[in-house]
Amino acid sequence: MKVCEIFTSIQGESSHVGELCTFIRFAGCNLRCSYCDTQYAYNGGMELTEGEIINEVSLVGVNLVTVTGGEPLMQEGAFHLLERLLSDGHRVLVETNGSLSIKELDPRATVILDIKTPASGMWEEMDLSNLHFLKPADEVKFVIVNRADYDWAKEFINENRLKEKCKVLFSPAFGMIEAATLANWMLQDRLDVRFNLQAHKYIFGPDKKGV
Numbered sequence: 001m002k003v004c005e006i007f008t009s010i011q012g013e014s015s016h017v018g019e020l021c022t023f024i025r026f027a028g029c030n031l032r033c034s035y036c037d038t039q040y041a042y043n044g045g046m047e048l049t050e051g052e053i054i055n056e057v058s059l060v061g062v063n064l065v066t067v068t069g070g071e072p073l074m075q076e077g078a079f080h081l082l083e084r085l086l087s088d089g090h091r092v093l094v095e096t097n098g099s100l101s102i103k104e105l106d107p108r109a110t111v112i113l114d115i116k117t118p119a120s121g122m123w124e125e126m127d128l129s130n131l132h133f134l135k136p137a138d139e140v141k142f143v144i145v146n147r148a149d150y151d152w153a154k155e156f157i158n159e160n161r162l163k164e165k166c167k168v169l170f171s172p173a174f175g176m177i178e179a180a181t182l183a184n185w186m187l188q189d190r191l192d193v194r195f196n197l198q199a200h201k202y203i204f205g206p207d208k209k210g211v
Contacts, residue, residue: 001077002027002045003053004070007210008060012200014112014139015167016093021064022057026078029070031097033120035143035173040209041070050081057085068095073102082106099125103133111138118152119145119173131160138166141196144182145173154191169196174206 004027011021025038027045057065065085072078073096085092086108094105098114099122105111113130116122120143134140140162142153153170162168170193172182183195204211 001048001050001053001075001081003048004041004045005210006053006056008062009211010200010203011064011066011093012198012203012211013171013196014093014095014141014169015194016064017196017199019064020062021066021093022060022062023066023068024053024057024072024081026067026069026072026075028074029097030074031071031099031116031122031125033097033116033122033143035120035145035176037174037206038070050077050084053081054084054088057090058088063089063091064093065090066093066095069097071097071100073100073105079104079106082109097122098130099127101127101133102130105133107135111135113138113140115140115142115153115156117142117145117149119149131162131165134166136166139169140166141169141171143171143173145176147185150182150185154189157193163192168193170194171196171198174198174201 004025006024008022011019027041029042083106086106092109093112094109095112102111144150172179200211
């Protein structure tokens with residue numbers, strides 16, 4: 001498998017924000033979102049075996065593991081790796097961009113599924129059949145760039161009854177919209193979703209890798 005980096009930090013997103021977490025970031029992505037903050041993971045990467053990855057994670061000794069990218073589901077070996085991590089007792093989060101099927105993922109894993117908004121430029125690449133495979137423990141994330149994205153996402157949530165399926169998060173696109181702007185829209189609408197700030201960017205700085 002092609003791995004961009006493995007590191008341990010504070011989980012900066014999702015409902016697990018603030019927890020110690022080991023990240024396995026796979027290299028390669030099939031999308032090119034307008035707000036992407038991990039373009040360095042598009043290419044390259046180290047060729048590592050499942051055993052080498054498991055060993056590195058085990059040496060760290062942190063229970064929570066996030067598998068991310070790039071796009072982790074592009075790696076065939078990722079599915080079995082998740083099973084190994086879960087069977088070893090880890091809690092596993094899978095951050096995926098929403099364009100590839102989650103149907104075959106181990107149900108013990110927590111899926112954090114992006115739904116790309118129109119301003120991402122990648123909305124048409126979404127695999128909406130994924131909505132049928134979401135579990136109550138899973139999370140759907142919308143990265144909001146502007147007011148049009150916000151209104152679009154609200155409508156999408158209602159049309160697909162997302163709140164009945166899983167947790168829903170709204171995240172301001174860093175550097176493209178003020179966090180307070182999105183928070184105020186949510187307050188005005190009494191919108192029942194989780195505000196998802198990228199805490200690691202405020203703790204360590206927006207350009208630092210390996211955090």
